[in-house]
Amino acid sequence: MALAGCSSAGGTGTTTLSFTSWDTAAVMKPLITAFEKENPKIKVAPSYVSPPTYIATLQTRMLAGTASDVVILNPEDQTQLVANKKLLDLTSAPFVSNLASVNKQTYSVDGKLYGASVASWGGGVLYNEELLKKVGFTTPPQSWSEFLALSQKLKAAGITPFYEAGDGISVSLLALLGLQNEASGGTMDADIFSGKTTFEKEWTPALETWGQLFSTGVESRDTAGLTGDQVVASFVKGDVAMIGTGPWTVSTVRAGAPKMTLGFFAVPGSTKGDTFWAGAASPAYAINAKTQNKDAAEKFISFLTSKSGAELYNKGTAAITTTTNFTPVVDTAIKPMVEPVQKGKIYFASVSWPKYQNALSPYVNSLLQQFIQGKYSASETAGMIDKKLAELKAAG
Numbered sequence: 001m002a003l004a005g006c007s008s009a010g011g012t013g014t015t016t017l018s019f020t021s022w023d024t025a026a027v028m029k030p031l032i033t034a035f036e037k038e039n040p041k042i043k044v045a046p047s048y049v050s051p052p053t054y055i056a057t058l059q060t061r062m063l064a065g066t067a068s069d070v071v072i073l074n075p076e077d078q079t080q081l082v083a084n085k086k087l088l089d090l091t092s093a094p095f096v097s098n099l100a101s102v103n104k105q106t107y108s109v110d111g112k113l114y115g116a117s118v119a120s121w122g123g124g125v126l127y128n129e130e131l132l133k134k135v136g137f138t139t140p141p142q143s144w145s146e147f148l149a150l151s152q153k154l155k156a157a158g159i160t161p162f163y164e165a166g167d168g169i170s171v172s173l174l175a176l177l178g179l180q181n182e183a184s185g186g187t188m189d190a191d192i193f194s195g196k197t198t199f200e201k202e203w204t205p206a207l208e209t210w211g212q213l214f215s216t217g218v219e220s221r222d223t224a225g226l227t228g229d230q231v232v233a234s235f236v237k238g239d240v241a242m243i244g245t246g247p248w249t250v251s252t253v254r255a256g257a258p259k260m261t262l263g264f265f266a267v268p269g270s271t272k273g274d275t276f277w278a279g280a281a282s283p284a285y286a287i288n289a290k291t292q293n294k295d296a297a298e299k300f301i302s303f304l305t306s307k308s309g310a311e312l313y314n315k316g317t318a319a320i321t322t323t324t325n326f327t328p329v330v331d332t333a334i335k336p337m338v339e340p341v342q343k344g345k346i347y348f349a350s351v352s353w354p355k356y357q358n359a360l361s362p363y364v365n366s367l368l369q370q371f372i373q374g375k376y377s378a379s380e381t382a383g384m385i386d387k388k389l390a391e392l393k394a395a396g
Helices: 025-038 051-064 075-083 094-098 101-106 129-133 144-156 171-183 188-194 199-215 221-225 228-236 248-256 294-304 307-317 332-342 357-372 378-395
Strands: 015-021 042-048 070-073 119-128 160-163 240-245 262-265 275-281 284-287
Touching: 015 025, 015 051, 015 294, 025 042, 025 294, 025 307, 042 294, 051 070, 051 075, 070 075, 070 294, 075 357, 094 294, 101 275, 119 129, 119 171, 119 248, 119 307, 119 332, 129 144, 129 240, 144 160, 144 199, 144 240, 160 228, 171 188, 171 199, 171 240, 171 275, 188 199, 199 357, 199 378, 221 357, 228 240, 228 248, 240 248, 248 262, 262 332, 275 332, 284 294, 294 307, 357 378
Parallel strands: 015 042, 015 070, 160 240
Antiparallel strands: 070 284, 119 240, 119 262, 119 275
16 A cells, blocks of 8 residues: 555656556566566566456545556446546556457547456356267257256256356356347447336346246256355366356366366257357556556556457466457367457446446346246336436436
8 A cells, every 4th residue: 555656756766566466466566577577677576466356446546646657457347447547547658559359449538548458258058978969968068948958858868958147147148148249230338328228128038038047947046045055066077067157167177076067058049040248348447547657557558458468468377368469378169259359249238338337237147036936027127227327317
């Protein structure tokens, strides 16, 4: 905290640059070391805050004027931070040319860029190939009906077909909504928030499709209470054949079940051949508007977005980096999602919402748990989201 926001050049001509990261020291230390070697007159002073508390910590420090020179930015935070003039405009920075279009779009407000995101993630169906082969699986399903049919074969063979966590918007629903968004020209959320359309109109078809998992018994309604860790633990033990998740799960499965043969496939939609991935641009590097070390901060982000920076980040995280100057090395199971992720063929609801993310997300998560349990229909669920949005608009 003593370093935050007021780092400056020392008597030796060395600039101390404060940096708050939600990636661990194990990930960031190699990057910082390499940067300091290239820039011996800049010393990076990092602090680390875990993701569960990072957003609240950043907001508190920004409001108090004690935030670091360089911070990690999430899409859910940027609207408020930009409105309060807490971030520097990076639109004209030279490193912007290294960034992928979807990453730039995610961290732009009113045509100006405020965050440099070097990676994205995808979410789909992770499967245990050995269990699927027991029911004749050879290629990924290309329609929702084929996915349900595969699941019913597994169930008939005494194998639990599919799990997803109930503590957030599931990967399969996000992908189905992504198909809906794509069909509307990519403006679904902007149109909902502007009043041109509604959640009830846009979300009901996807919710009806997704709801078939529970109405047909492919997934038990009890999964509404499952956490992500519980879902992964069941998969590692071989208790479930498929789970909705992202690439971060693979290392855990490799460690817990090294002999398991893994694969990923995209979530199929109602029309044969239409498939999609959940996902979003990863958190971005941003500069505190009150920094006294703008040049050093830009040099640091320039390195993080360089080929060397992307390579080190990929090595430390196994993330799908999206910068134009480096091809990421990923686990074989993750390869099917790399190209669509890099091209931005991914969707995550709250990232696409232009405002009210922090208030709307937990409300939607709660509603979806009740939908899974059968308390509300698809149209009722979507309609209640419209009512909540109207309340938020009325409150200002």
